[in-house]
Amino acid sequence: MITTDFVSGSPCWIDLGSPDVRAAAAFYGAVLGWDYESMGEGEDMEGGMFRKDGKTVAGLGKLTEENARSAWMIYYSVTDADATTQAVERAGGTVRVATRDLDEWGRMAQYSDPLGGQFAVWQPGTNKGVELVDEPGSLSWAELYTSDTAAAKSFYGDVFGWRFSDMELPGGGGTYSLITPAGLPEERMHGGLMELPEESLTLANGRPYWHPVFAVADCDAAVAKVTENGGSVQMGPDDAEGVGRLAVCLDPSNADFVLLTPARS
Numbered sequence: 554m555i556t557t558d559f560v561s562g563s564p565c566w567i568d569l570g571s572p573d574v575r576a577a578a579a580f581y582g583a584v585l586g587w588d589y590e591s592m593g594e595g596e597d598m599e600g601g602m603f604r605k606d607g608k609t610v611a612g613l614g615k616l617t618e619e620n621a622r623s624a625w626m627i628y629y630s631v632t633d634a635d636a637t638t639q640a641v642e643r644a645g646g647t648v649r650v651a652t653r654d655l656d657e658w659g660r661m662a663q664y665s666d667p668l669g670g671q672f673a674v675w676q677p678g679t680n681k682g683v684e685l686v687d688e689p690g691s692l693s694w695a696e697l698y699t700s701d702t703a704a705a706k707s708f709y710g711d712v713f714g715w716r717f718s719d720m721e722l723p724g725g726g727g728t729y730s731l732i733t734p735a736g737l738p739e740e741r742m743h744g745g746l747m748e749l750p751e752e753s754l755t756l757a758n759g760r761p762y763w764h765p766v767f768a769v770a771d772c773d774a775a776v777a778k779v780t781e782n783g784g785s786v787q788m789g790p791d792d793a794e795g796v797g798r799l800a801v802c803l804d805p806s807n808a809d810f811v812l813l814t815p816a817r818s
Contacts, residue, residue, distance in 0.1 A: 555686045555693060555743045559630040562713035562734040563743050564695045565682030566628035566675050567765050568612030570621065571806050574600055576783075577613055580804050584778045584812075585690045585767060589613065608684035610691045616806075622756065623806035626663070626673050627695050627763045629713060634660045634676040637712065644711040666708050670697060670761030687768060693813060694766035695732075695744035702730055702748040705761065717746070723794055756809055766811040772798040775812045779804075 559565040571577035578589035581603060587610060591601040600614035616623055631637045634652045641648065641664045649671065650663035659678035665671050675682060685691045699705045706717050714735030719728050730746040733739055751759040769775040772790045779786060779802045787809070789800030797815040804810070 554740065555695075556741070557682065557684065557686055559677070559682050560734050560737060560741075561630055561632050562715060563630055563741075564627055564692065565630040565677070566612070566673075567625055567683070567692055568614060568628075569623070569625050569808060570614055570616040570618070571623050571804075571808065572616045573806060574613060574615055576805060577808075578603075580782050580784060581611075581613075583782045584775055584784070585610075585769070587611070587690065605685055605688075605690040610683050610685050623804070623808040624671070624756075624762065625765050625808055625810060626671065627765060628661065628673040628675040628682070630682065631674045631676050631713075634662050634674055637674050638662055638664075640712045644708045646708060646712070666761065667704060668699060668701060668761050669757070670699060670705070670763060672763055689768050689770040691768060692765050693768035693815070694811075695763060696766060696811065697744070697746045697761055697763050698749050698754060699746060699761035700749065700751045700754060700759070702728070702746050705746050706730065756807065762809070764809045764811060766799075766813050769812050769814055772800055772812050772814040776800045776802065779812075 555564055581587050587603040587605055589603055602609050603611040638648055638652055645667040647665045649665055652660055652662040654660050657678050658680035660676040663673040687693045709715050716733045717730045719730050722729055731742050732744040733742045776786055776790050783805035785803045787801040790798050792798050795816055797813050799811055799813040801811050
């Protein structure tokens with residue numbers, strides 16, 4: 554489970570780069586019940602924060618990178634962003650955004666893994682990360698679709714020290730690799746790796762990609778809100794034994810995310 558006790562290597566922040574900030578704010582407000590707090594005004598608003606019940610759950614910004622697709626970026630907490638940059642480069646990854654300070658809030662950097670999967674890190678200052686997780690309308694899991702699970706394990710294991718445990722998916726659906734931060738018990742698992750052929754990774758032109766899983770109280774009702782508000786459904790809703798009821802969705806700008814109503818324990 555994800556918690557707000559952000560140990561090194563655990564997800565601590567997510568933000569969305571969207572070509573239409575206003576439309577994205579309306580969409581996620583309808584689907585997840587988020588309130589949007591803009592950092593700008595009127596037609597010039599470039600981004601801001603999503604909140605749920607008054608607590609920060611995500612960020613939203615204007616997509617400005619040329620030829621980039623709209624997507625969620627997942628940030629992992631680290632104690633030293635510069636040391637993480639060195640670890641990324643040693644392991645064969647690349648730096649997309651060099652380490653930089655964001656005032657007193659903290660330091661960040663963005664990277665690509667050796668196959669092109671994009672992720673980011675956050676070295677906290679006064680801002681530790683999101684304020685609500687693992688509750689309806691908030692981040693509950695982080696997932697990587699990749700064409701090479703073994704390579705991903707090697708890279709992210711070297712960078713973050715993650716431990717992995719494999720489980721076979723029902724119906725011959727392949728192997729799913731669960732991620733646990735270094736030094737923590739398995740109940741602190743925060744994500745997983747799923748191997749797919751390159752031709753199935755069409756959203757990123759064959760490259761791996763991370764996406765967030767959002768907890769919802771009623772997956773079917775949330776999926777209905779997705780389609781009512783201009784989004785689409787790639788898969789589901791389906792029941793996954795021991796996991797819950799889930800659906801893989803796209804927002805109106807084709808940023809992908811998963812909705813999950815967890816199985817009752």
